[in-house]
Amino acid sequence: MNTQSYDRRTPQTRIVGGGAPDASIDPRNRGVEEASLDTPELVQAIAHNLPEVDPSQIDRFIQQYRRLEHLKAFLESTPTAREGCEPLLDKAVRALSYQRPYRIALVGRTGVGKTQVLNTLVGRELLASQQGQPVTGTVTEIFQDTSDSEERAVIRYRDMENIRSLIQRELIERFGLTDADFVMPDELSGEFATAFREIEPPVGNDPERFKNVQTALANVMDQYLRFKDEELPTEFCLTDNAACAKLNALITENSERNQVDKTRIVGLIHSVAYYIHGDVDQESVPELRLPRNTCLVDLPGISGSPLHDIIIAEGIQDADAVVFIVNPKRVGQSDEKALVGRIREAIGLNGELDAAEQIFLVLNAIDESAVDPERMDRAPMTELARELYADSGKMPNRDGDMPYFELSALAAALARTQLQGGTIEDPRKYAAIVQTLAPEAVLEQAGANPEIDHRAVLARSGISKLVTSLNDFAGERVAKQIQTADAAITKIVNRLISQYQMEIASKSSKTSGDFESYDEEQLVQRCRELEDLLLTFRNTQLRNKAALTIDLRNAATKLCDDVDAAVREQLPYLWKKNVTRDTDIVRAVSYYNVQARQLVSEVEVMVWSELTFRLKYLATSLVDHYETAFAADEIQKRLIDASYGHPLATEAFGEDAITALSAEMQRGLEAFSERLILAFLPEPAFRFISPGQDTRLKAKSARGNLSGLPGLPKETLTAINGHANGGKASPLSTDLMAIVAQIPPTLSVEPSSFDRFIQAVRERYESVVLVDSVNALVNVYEYEMLKAERCLLTTVEKLFRQFRDTRLSDPALFERMLRDTTDLTVRQEINDLNMKIDELTEIQRSPEG
Numbered sequence: 001m002n003t004q005s006y007d008r009r010t011p012q013t014r015i016v017g018g019g020a021p022d023a024s025i026d027p028r029n030r031g032v033e034e035a036s037l038d039t040p041e042l043v044q045a046i047a048h049n050l051p052e053v054d055p056s057q058i059d060r061f062i063q064q065y066r067r068l069e070h071l072k073a074f075l076e077s078t079p080t081a082r083e084g085c086e087p088l089l090d091k092a093v094r095a096l097s098y099q100r101p102y103r104i105a106l107v108g109r110t111g112v113g114k115t116q117v118l119n120t121l122v123g124r125e126l127l128a129s130q131q132g133q134p135v136t137g138t139v140t141e142i143f144q145d146t147s148d149s150e151e152r153a154v155i156r157y158r159d160m161e162n163i164r165s166l167i168q169r170e171l172i173e174r175f176g177l178t179d180a181d182f183v184m185p186d187e188l189s190g191e192f193a194t195a196f197r198e199i200e201p202p203v204g205n206d207p208e209r210f211k212n213v214q215t216a217l218a219n220v221m222d223q224y225l226r227f228k229d230e231e232l233p234t235e236f237c238l239t240d241n242a243a244c245a246k247l248n249a250l251i252t253e254n255s256e257r258n259q260v261d262k263t264r265i266v267g268l269i270h271s272v273a274y275y276i277h278g279d280v281d282q283e284s285v286p287e288l289r290l291p292r293n294t295c296l297v298d299l300p301g302i303s304g305s306p307l308h309d310i311i312i313a314e315g316i317q318d319a320d321a322v323v324f325i326v327n328p329k330r331v332g333q334s335d336e337k338a339l340v341g342r343i344r345e346a347i348g349l350n351g352e353l354d355a356a357e358q359i360f361l362v363l364n365a366i367d368e369s370a371v372d373p374e375r376m377d378r379a380p381m382t383e384l385a386r387e388l389y390a391d392s393g394k395m396p397n398r399d400g401d402m403p404y405f406e407l408s409a410l411a412a413a414l415a416r417t418q419l420q421g422g423t424i425e426d427p428r429k430y431a432a433i434v435q436t437l438a439p440e441a442v443l444e445q446a447g448a449n450p451e452i453d454h455r456a457v458l459a460r461s462g463i464s465k466l467v468t469s470l471n472d473f474a475g476e477r478v479a480k481q482i483q484t485a486d487a488a489i490t491k492i493v494n495r496l497i498s499q500y501q502m503e504i505a506s507k508s509s510k511t512s513g514d515f516e517s518y519d520e521e522q523l524v525q526r527c528r529e530l531e532d533l534l535l536t537f538r539n540t541q542l543r544n545k546a547a548l549t550i551d552l553r554n555a556a557t558k559l560c561d562d563v564d565a566a567v568r569e570q571l572p573y574l575w576k577k578n579v580t581r582d583t584d585i586v587r588a589v590s591y592y593n594v595q596a597r598q599l600v601s602e603v604e605v606m607v608w609s610e611l612t613f614r615l616k617y618l619a620t621s622l623v624d625h626y627e628t629a630f631a632a633d634e635i636q637k638r639l640i641d642a643s644y645g646h647p648l649a650t651e652a653f654g655e656d657a658i659t660a661l662s663a664e665m666q667r668g669l670e671a672f673s674e675r676l677i678l679a680f681l682p683e684p685a686f687r688f689i690s691p692g693q694d695t696r697l698k699a700k701s702a703r704g705n706l707s708g709l710p711g712l713p714k715e716t717l718t719a720i721n722g723h724a725n726g727g728k729a730s731p732l733s734t735d736l737m738a739i740v741a742q743i744p745p746t747l748s749v750e751p752s753s754f755d756r757f758i759q760a761v762r763e764r765y766e767s768v769v770l771v772d773s774v775n776a777l778v779n780v781y782e783y784e785m786l787k788a789e790r791c792l793l794t795t796v797e798k799l800f801r802q803f804r805d806t807r808l809s810d811p812a813l814f815e816r817m818l819r820d821t822t823d824l825t826v827r828q829e830i831n832d833l834n835m836k837i838d839e840l841t842e843i844q845r846s847p848e849g
């Protein structure tokens, strides 16, 4: 036998083992404990604990269970939402706590046979029952089918907390005491107990009733103070006779110990829980089998004492079914009706189910009835039932068309014992009961021990009808539980959704609220900003065109210098190669003409190819210029930033994209520059030797007119120049042949001798490079820039079209766009609320609906 140190501050030890639930006072403690179970395990656990349900019910139960889990997680993450939901949430949690046993409480006046009914149902004389005086003294819970090896009972004593809450509930609240009448101390003490007894009944209350409750509570307090420092036994092995005797002495009202004030302790016992193996031989009386995980609760008799009333209220509080037992001898007496009021009051605390369905009215000990059951007057019972089910709208159909059961618990117990092969103490009494109750069950009258059909007796006892009814009710209970949970969850969810919707409405009214069109506008705006950025960049470039042209012209001048240098370097070789000395002046002149022309045309080709080659550098410098300006204005960065730094933007405007863009520009400008010189070739002014020059020189030589050689005659020069320059003499239109003719025809020539020629050559091409080519390249550059701009604009447009489409489904984009919202907090709050509503809507979808 275990003992428990009865320290006032020590919380009561929890009842463990047997797979039975904690019989804690607060029903909230019996929540859904194994929320993390996987579905198959959950199914198994539910099927095990609710064996009366069918598979579809299990499914529905689990669906509600999952909904509840989801809702709990939601409330966990949103503590403010919890406020006000607690009662409904508790209701749902309670409804879905499949581990909670099916609780059947037995109530009725003392001696009506409550304990006898319980003993009959468990199939043995487990609890004390006796005629003539109150026996059961406390809430007695029987958990069957324990898996513990040893059957045991566990007593739970009242602690100071419990006594304080009893006083609060039963005296202060019930009788409307105020602080002026009475202040509850932190500690219970002898002084307080004395003062407590002297509290006067508040006006407007029945003083006798007040005194009774006051005395009952004072007695409990006395017992507490008397035993608070004692080690009180809590656990009792039911196979140990001495332990059982000790247990009965503690818990039964009529035990010797409880008769004397000094040793009386039953008031201090909150409850006793029995963990038993149940009916080992279920096959013998299957009609008396109750659902698994049933907890039968025996209670003291009503009206026995105010404390009993309190205990009954505590015991009934969590009951699923209440078996209200009356005795035929008392039916119709006025105080029986008064009991009904108490019962209804006690059950009203629960309030979840219709009282009519929940209360099973039983007329017990029909074997004792003076009259034959066949001719019994049932009017008083019907009257009582009417009283009991007064406002429930309908009378339940229990036994035939009667609103109550008629039974003989004793006859049933004796028959059951016989069917289980047990022996009964007093066969004569059994025979007598059978004779009155079920004469047809007497098969053969063989002296003192007649042969009896025990099953027929059991049937006649009426108990199996009660059991069947309780079993059916258990099935309904699960359906009700599912319904209750569904209703509670749906109610919470709907309430929260409408609350959030109202919050959104009120928040929206403070801002424009229409975020969708706000987003659209924002995107259009952003897109326009980017277009402006690119246009501004282009315009700035165009405004700088004059400066760019000057820069480019400087570069072109340098280019011309390089061409000159190349010509200067090459000339001595060309000179040696082409111009020979001949003493014969006439021959020399004719050779010379040909040779000089050869030289000039070789220089011409060289210059053209040099130019073509070098103009590419001008193209490159333009691309460089573009890149530098692009970087200086941070165009790339601004494009990406304005596109919310979105991954699509970093890709579209990334390094690779920009490099590709300038490569394209480079290609365009280079291709153009390569053909640029070709474009000028038909220009006579650009040609080093005019087309007609050759023949004219030949004709001149044929006529022998070679005057001016090595210099050419003035008119010849004029004629040539005039032709080369569209008939007009120009300072540039110098005849190159004539200049060559002025160079001393020696093999090695002073480099400075070529100066005049080189200068004349430059005069030929310089303006084409510095003016025409530069202008053309700048124009093409402008065109290429526009091409690049168009390309960027198209990308921007495409990107923002994409943004508009994915705005809501792309959290990164949405988040970034949110930052641009002027009323960010409100927007954020509304967004949060919308997300909550989304989650709740998911929970809202009830499989029941």
Ligand SMILES: Nc1nc2c(ncn2[C@@H]2O[C@H](COP(=O)(O)OP(=O)(O)OP(=O)(O)O)[C@@H](O)[C@H]2O)c(=O)[nH]1
Binding pocket: 108, 109, 110, 111, 112, 113, 114, 115, 116, 117, 128, 129, 130, 131, 132, 133, 134, 135, 136, 137, 299, 300, 301, 302, 364, 365, 366, 367, 368, 407, 408, 409, 410, 411
């Ligand atoms: N003849 C007859 N006697 C019964 C029947 N049921 C119970 N009794 C007897 O009535 C007496 C009281 O029965 P209990 O079961 O102790 O009554 P109770 O309602 O538990 O009484 P309290 O515990 O005091 O509230 C016992 O002697 C039982 O044997 C019955 O159906 N027929």
Ligand SMILES: [Mg+2]
Binding pocket: 114, 115, 116, 128, 129, 135, 136, 298, 299, 300
């Ligand atoms: Mg009893």
